[in-house]
Amino acid sequence: KQEVTQIPAALSVPEGENLVLNCSFTDSAIYNLQWFRQDPGKGLTSLLLIQSSQREQTSGRLNASLDKSSGRSTLYIAASQPGDSATYLCAVRGTDNAGNMLTFGGGTRLMVKP
Amino acid sequence: DAGVTQSPTHLIKTRGQQVTLRCSPKSGHDTVSWYQQALGQGPQFIFQYYEEEERQRGNFPDRFSGHQFPNYSSELNVNALLLGDSALYLCASSFEAPPSTGELFFGEGSRLTVL
Numbered sequence: 001k002q003e004v005t006q007i008p009a010a011l012s013v014p015e016g017e018n019l020v021l022n023c024s025f026t027d028s029a030i031y032n033l034q035w036f037r038q039d040p041g042k043g044l045t046s047l048l049l050i051q052s053s054q055r056e057q058t059s060g061r062l063n064a065s066l067d068k069s070s071g072r073s074t075l076y077i078a079a080s081q082p083g084d085s086a087t088y089l090c091a092v093r094g095t096d097n098a099g100n101m102l103t104f105g106g107g108t109r110l111m112v113k114p
Numbered sequence: 115d116a117g118v119t120q121s122p123t124h125l126i127k128t129r130g131q132q133v134t135l136r137c138s139p140k141s142g143h144d145t146v147s148w149y150q151q152a153l154g155q156g157p158q159f160i161f162q163y164y165e166e167e168e169r170q171r172g173n174f175p176d177r178f179s180g181h182q183f184p185n186y187s188s189e190l191n192v193n194a195l196l197l198g199d200s201a202l203y204l205c206a207s208s209f210e211a212p213p214s215t216g217e218l219f220f221g222e223g224s225r226l227t228v229l
Contacts, residue, residue, distance in 0.1 A: 004156075032216060043118075043204060044157075044220035051215065089156055093216060101147065101170055102206075102218060104156030 002027045006090055006105035013080055014113050021075040021108045023090030028068050034102070035064050035075050036089040044089065048075070080112045116141065118207050118221035126227045127195050135190040135224045139207030145169075146188040147218065148180060149204040157204055163188055164210065192226075200228045 003026045013019055023033075032051045036044040048057045048064040050073070056065040061078040077084060087109045091102040119138045127133050139146050145164045149157035159172035163182035182188045186207075192199055202225050206218040 043222040046217060046219060049215055049217045101159040106156050
């Protein structure tokens with residue numbers, strides 16, 4: 001059974017810092033990995049998707065990497081801003097044989113202080 | 115282009131009642147999945163519908179059932195509500211045929227409170 005862990009559970013940083021959020025998963029048989037952002041009481045916004053054959057994806061100030069063999073992904077946020085404050089969720093999608101639903105981590109709650 | 119839409123946004127029920135939640139997928143998407151998110155936790159997979167059939171199911175009791183309509187929209191039904199069913203229910207849609215990436219797009223959710 002796939003298990004996804006996110007560290008740290010919460011993070012508070014001053015504005016302008018570069019930061020790294022970590023995600024680990026136990027089963028390397030994945031189809032892809034998605035990073036999401038969730039504002040309080042809201043739905044999930046897809047940030048980046050990395051296919052199992054890819055090593056990284058970039059969008060603006062965000063960069064996500066994937067090391068499937070070690071079961072790890074990182075989300076790098078450059079020059080953080082107060083508007084980046086939210087919960088960030090990592091989710092892995094299994095292959096068809098393993099069940100292609102998303103398995104989520106518990107999230108990292110990020111606070112960027114002005 | 116409308117994204118995934120869900121209704122209602124909030125609702126309050128009492129124990130033992132039944133509830134129906136609705137979801138319209140993103141335009142062009144044919145697959146709908148439902149997730150339950152308890153406060154402070156990551157979402158948990160309930161089930162997935164494709165071509166009007168339940169294709170996969172997570173570890174949820176039979177009180178949770180669903181349906182997909184010919185226009186790809188979907189409903190989630192929960193019978194005999196328990197206090198522990200209080201959660202944010204999220205609908206996600208995707209297009210699964212290759213060369214799709216299989217990216218999932220989520221709606222804003224339906225917040226269910228059971229008293």
